[in-house]
Amino acid sequence: MRGLYRLVLLALVFLISICTVVIIPTYFLKSTLAMGQTRKQCPTEYKANFTDGKFQAEAAEVNCLQGKSGSVGIEYPDRNGTFKLAEPNKRIGKGRLVVPKNSGATVGLVSKLNKKRILNLIAVGFSKKTDSSYIFTCNISGSVAIGSIPKISICTNIPYNRTARSTDSRTKALPKSEGAPVNARQFCSALASSGYPWDYDYVSNTKAGLDIRDKDICQLALEKCEKNPEKKAEDTCQITNQGSWRDYDPNANKLNVLLQCSDRSQPYYAQGEGKDIDTLVSKLKQQSYTDKAKNCALYLYNNDEVLISPQGNDRTLIHTEETNAGFVINGLVGEAKIIGSKDPRTDQPIVTPLKARESYRFKDSTDTGKAQPLSREEFRKVATLPVVKAFVDCKNWELEETCAEVQKYGETLLPATDVEQVTIKGFEVWKATINLAKPGISVALADSRRVTAANFNQFVQQQQASLILGGIYRLGNWNLRSQGTTRSSGTQAAYTILALDSNNRPKMVTLTDPGSSIDLNQYPFVLQAGPRLVRDGKAALTAESVKREKHTLSVTNRDFRRAGICISQDQAKLYYVLRNSPGMSITDLAKVMASEQIGCWQAMNLDGGMGPALAYEGQAKAPPDNSGTSKAEAQPFMIVVREK
Known part of the structure; x- marks a missing residue:
């Protein structure tokens, strides 16, 4: 009897070992407060399931930190699309890290099974001028240094969202005929694991006011994807992108809708007003379905915002900063493309190549389509900004593998x-x-x-x-x-x-x-x-x-x-x-x-x-x-x- 017990126990251990091998690899985001000489380890980790280059639905766990001038923590959209600070340790999948000015945090996405695989490293905040945020999975605003290796990065396109416009004094005296005040509207897209089909959902304005849903937007997008008649029975759906756009904004009244698919050299693209989101997205959705396009991700952004697309197979490091009249994107390591608003000559978005030691400046809703070289002194000034120094400082990262990676960035920036x-x-x-x-x-x-x-x-x-x-x-x-x-x-x-x-x-x-x-x-x-x-x-x-x-x-x-x-x-x-x-x-x-x-x-x-x-x-x-x-x-x- 004792021998039989041992045999059953050994079989159970063997079965558990097999299960451990076939479990989907788990990746995690580690968020650490780092400002000046202070550093505080977060009590928990963001967690994400990651397979075949795509995220599963349940993606994050909350970390709450304290900065020098306020709370640093995760916010998440509630049913009406408003971001609220999450409670510590509450499991969420659609959150954002909000960092007040004069505070900072570092966020690293690495493999938990193979820690040498560094996917994305982000330093957020460290600005004396603006609040900053990192919206899971790739959206950024304010002062951010984001590093990635394009071949394995989770971020094909990194939306840069402006925050200053939503509180601009010019938007506060809108006539009623022009609609509701400026608000950030949430959207989320999901994709079947085989790469086709994709689907989406969003929160928008209605005649009665804000469109309120019983479930969060990404959950609705996942459900629509699961119920899509084009989906194979064996497929599961996962989030590919989420973010926000602003509607009824006279300063940026055009909405850019871009659908990036891996098997298409050019994205599907349309431009219109925020109130026409259904028409715009449905048009691109139909085109992509007709083409059976694979691995599509949806991006919505206003005329005064852009997408940052890392290029090549080597590591890239991009720095962003919001200004009073616009924003600036600096190339520090590697190459990227800045995808902007509509080019009337081609009906496609303006694409601006950005190399290391170059700067892209957006001012007063004007996309010049050009990047300017940074002088040696200008580059040195950017490379020594607090947010960039925090990015390349090993003391702000826990894992030795992460430290080794940021040192490589640091050597390039020296x-x-x-x-x-x-x-x-x-x-x-x-x-x-x-x-x-x-x-x-x-x-x-x-x-x-x-x-x-x-x-x-x-x-x-x-x-x-x-x-x-x-x-x-x-x-x-x-x-x-x-x-x-x-x-x-x-x-x-x-x-x-x-x-x-x-x-x-x-x-x-x-x-x-x-x-x-x-x-x-x-x-x-x-x-x-x-x-x-x-x-x-x-x-x-x-x-x-x-x-x-x-x-x-x-x-x-x-x-x-x-x-x-x-x-x-x-x-x-x-x-x-x-x-x-x-x-x-x-x-x-x-x-x-x-x-x-x-x-x-x-x-x-x-x-x-x-x-x-x-x-x-x-x-x-x-x-x-x-x-x-x-x-x-x-x-x-x-x-x-x-x-x-």
């Missing part, structure tokens, strides 16, 4: 060069960063023999470089190469060499090390200096090491300005450190450069005293200390870093 003033081990220094992995970076030498402290600003303006660095020893003893040309052929067989190959991969060699050698002609950029300060991440300067390199520098003298240059451990960056006043020895410099705040893996000393100099983005941060022309020869070249 500026090619950066400068900051930091205090390390009691020493205030300038730290300059050169991101060698960025495409279009060039490191070269510029003749600076006539540059003094007095005319350094003029030299900086002439160079038009992103970064200018000083600290090269006088000519005669040192090997220097720039852009493949030898600028100085030295006789020094000692000291240390920094070299960059044609792909900007760095190498640092100390010539007195046993077995050390380097063919300088193989490297377009060569800088010889010394002594060696850091080896393999640790300060390595001693009086004995200085002697081995045949240098005469004192390791304790603190009478001069100091400078050094180094390679990061991953060989992706160069760091330049400058102490702009006396008080630091080269021993101190070695310890500073080996610190975590700098991050040097291999480092060498540069010419101190008169030589160190620094300029960034056309602004002199630290001029050379050579006020007389007779001393100017001490600085034969300066390092110039340019970004295409």
Whole structure:
């Protein structure tokens, strides 16, 4: 009997294991408050069933957070279409995350069974000007950074909804003949699991007032899909998109109806007034049914709103922000298309390509159909906005896989060069960063023999470089190469060499090390200096090491300005450190450069005293200390870093 019991138990465990394997993969949205230095983990998770690229009906679980200036939480539409804050832990499928200004949240959609599959990552809020929201599954408004990989993202099109218009003073004095006040009307579309057919439902105005339903809109859309005579018996229906549009709005009185289907190169499209929604949607529905179009999703948006469509197979990152007269969409990573209102020449919506480092601006209900390039300074400003910084900050994400993914976005956003003033081990220094992995970076030498402290600003303006660095020893003893040309052929067989190959991969060699050698002609950029300060991440300067390199520098003298240059451990960056006043020895410099705040893996000393100099983005941060022309020869070249 006991053996039979064990057999039954083993069979039950085996059956449970099989069931576990065939259960539909569960994906989840994780929402975390993150603003300034504060971070609060949500008590629950949004949950979603996801199969064959489509969501099942039951899609979310509520998280309620507290922001600095109000409640951050999930709202959901009630029977009359009005969004209300949901109770904590109430299970819903049609919610939105509402984030007041000066507060923020991050939302990540990843696979629970395969957490390395990152579908969508969103940072919402962090704005001082506007409230922001993320409407499940893809609708956004206000200040949002949304990242996705188009090939596997749940968001083929991301509707950008404006919020300011609904409270615009121009909409408050409408004559009764023009209809009801401006209101957001809810809609939802659903799709059979085989990809055909699709159906929809919505809340709209009627003569008697707001159309009130006994069930929520997405549930009605699902029921209509399930009862659709075109549906196969074995199919189930699932939500493909939900959102809202505004009717009776004199500022945006046209409604765009777009039906995106996976097997059609162009969407089904119509434009009309909000009150004609039945006619507009029914027309597209009939056309798609006639064509047996597959995997269709419905989008309704006003003339002053757009759809954002990520393109390609690589990751994309888009930033949005509402303005007083419109909104702006910035391309940060990858490519997208902005789908706008009707183009009278084609009767199709205006489609605007948006590349990384480009900006699409919508102003006063005007869609120009063009994206403008962001200058280097403009791009840097967008990339360092609070909402974007929150997106790429690992501290705002729980899973290691999510953290790894946002780091990839962050590496792409990193500026090619950066400068900051930091205090390390009691020493205030300038730290300059050169991101060698960025495409279009060039490191070269510029003749600076006539540059003094007095005319350094003029030299900086002439160079038009992103970064200018000083600290090269006088000519005669040192090997220097720039852009493949030898600028100085030295006789020094000692000291240390920094070299960059044609792909900007760095190498640092100390010539007195046993077995050390380097063919300088193989490297377009060569800088010889010394002594060696850091080896393999640790300060390595001693009086004995200085002697081995045949240098005469004192390791304790603190009478001069100091400078050094180094390679990061991953060989992706160069760091330049400058102490702009006396008080630091080269021993101190070695310890500073080996610190975590700098991050040097291999480092060498540069010419101190008169030589160190620094300029960034056309602004002199630290001029050379050579006020007389007779001393100017001490600085034969300066390092110039340019970004295409």
